[in-house]
Amino acid sequence: MGQDKRKSGFLLLLLFLVVLVIGINAGEVATVWEKAVSICLACIGIG
Amino acid sequence: MWSLRRWIQSAATVLSNPYVLFPFTRNLYQGKLKSVCAPGLNCYSCPAATGACPIGALQTIFANVRPSFKAGNFHIGLYVLGLLGITGSLVGRMPCAWLCPFGFLQELIHKIPSRKIEIPHWMIYIKYGFLALFVILLPLIVVDGFGYGTTWFCKYVCPAGTLEAGIPILILQPQLRELAGWLYVNKIAILALFLVLMVFIRRPFCRIVCPLGAIYSLFNKVSVFRMVHHPDKCVMCKECYNGCPMGVKFYEGANQLDCIRCLKCMQESCKFYAISYEIAGLPVQEKEGRKKAITADQV
Structure with a gap:
């Protein structure tokens, strides 16, 4: 049980590392950047 | 300070x-x-x-x-x-x-x-x-x-x-x-x-x-860094809850959904060493002498 708990964090870490790499390869970094560099009208409450 | x-x-x-x-x-x-x-x-x-x-x-x-x-x-x-x-x-x-x-x-x-x-x-x-x-x-x-x-x-x-x-x-x-x-x-x-x-x-x-x-x-219970509660040392004084910025009742169990791992309960509230943390399942002990330990018998 303790061993399983110990492993679970690292297994999840590995899983999300893979998810991150897939997202980067899909070009999602540029999508996030494009959104983040322009004023978000919804965020500021006017759009 | x-x-x-x-x-x-x-x-x-x-x-x-x-x-x-x-x-x-x-x-x-x-x-x-x-x-x-x-x-x-x-x-x-x-x-x-x-x-x-x-x-x-x-x-x-x-x-x-x-x-x-x-x-x-x-x-x-x-x-x-x-x-x-x-x-x-x-x-x-x-x-x-x-x-x-x-x-x-x-x-x-x-x-x-x-x-x-x-x-x-x-x-x-x-x-x-x-x-x-x-x-x-x-x-x-x-x-x-x-x-x-x-x-x-x-x-x-x-x-x-x-x-x-x-x-x-x-x-x-x-x-x-x-x-x-x-x-x-x-x-x-x-x-x-x-x-x-x-x-x-x-x-x-x-x-x-x-x-x-x-x-x-959602990761609190499975993350590499985890809080640990020691029921054998806990006297249920509820000081952890009183000082917690999130109102978590640590004495009811570690790694609850609202625990933000600020460590205030461990470092400031608990005088009984009933709270610690572990990294990858390995316990990390607080330095001795950091605070005066009070045993449950003294209460």
């Missing part, structure tokens, strides 16, 4: 918002760092922000899923989910306590002397509704004729966005003031409500609404 955590919270707030040129450019920072999500809730439309808000970024991707698929890009938020998942897998909800500027603000405002109020425990589950509905489902499902959705949480709820972006942007860009209507009033009202609640309730936004905290909280 400020604790180490206060200094780190201050540093994180500054490092999340270090773009000091905004009064001159009257615009947002547009460098490459904006493609990296900040670990805490920090609006990317804040003129000083140099990172992206993970919750804003997720909603944007979900809101644009259909056009993205039509264009053959297949962007479904894996980059942001990967970043959040890595953070969560390592430390669970710890960024809420140490790195989130909006969490820091709530703790500072809560120091204003007043009668303090405790919320019913069931209210901590409301944030999962905000996450499911406002961050995931509504941006995905409610779309216009071209297939574009909207960022529901940013648009109708987020008081951090109003404080960090809504107010400063309208000061910097007067031409946008004409566009401010009922939506802006709604956001200001929500911000005002939470600013008042912060005085009386411990971190009300984090506990009731925050979708980012909701995501991180």
Whole structure:
């Protein structure tokens, strides 16, 4: 049980590392950047 | 005397918002760092922000899923989910306590002397509704004729966005003031409500609404860093609960959903060494002599 708990964090870490790499390869970094560099009208409450 | 955590919270707030040129450019920072999500809730439309808000970024991707698929890009938020998942897998909800500027603000405002109020425990589950509905489902499902959705949480709820972006942007860009209507009033009202609640309730936004905290909280029980409760040393004095910025009853069990791993209970509240933490299952002991240990027999 303790061993399983110990492993679970690292297994999840590995899983999300893979998810991150897939997202980067899909070009999602540029999508996030494009959104983040322009004023978000919804965020500021006017759009 | 400020604790180490206060200094780190201050540093994180500054490092999340270090773009000091905004009064001159009257615009947002547009460098490459904006493609990296900040670990805490920090609006990317804040003129000083140099990172992206993970919750804003997720909603944007979900809101644009259909056009993205039509264009053959297949962007479904894996980059942001990967970043959040890595953070969560390592430390669970710890960024809420140490790195989130909006969490820091709530703790500072809560120091204003007043009668303090405790919320019913069931209210901590409301944030999962905000996450499911406002961050995931509504941006995905409610779309216009071209297939574009909207960022529901940013648009109708987020008081951090109003404080960090809504107010400063309208000061910097007067031409946008004409566009401010009922939506802006709604956001200001929500911000005002939470600013008042912060005085009386411990971190009300984090506990009731925050979708980012909701995501991180799901990792608390399985993360590499975990809190440990020692029932054999615990005398149920409830000092951990009294001092907890999130109102967590640690004596009922470690790694609860709302535990943000601020370590205040371990370092300041508990005099019985009933609280510790472990990294990758390996126990980390507090340095002896840091505080005077009191055994249960002495009570």
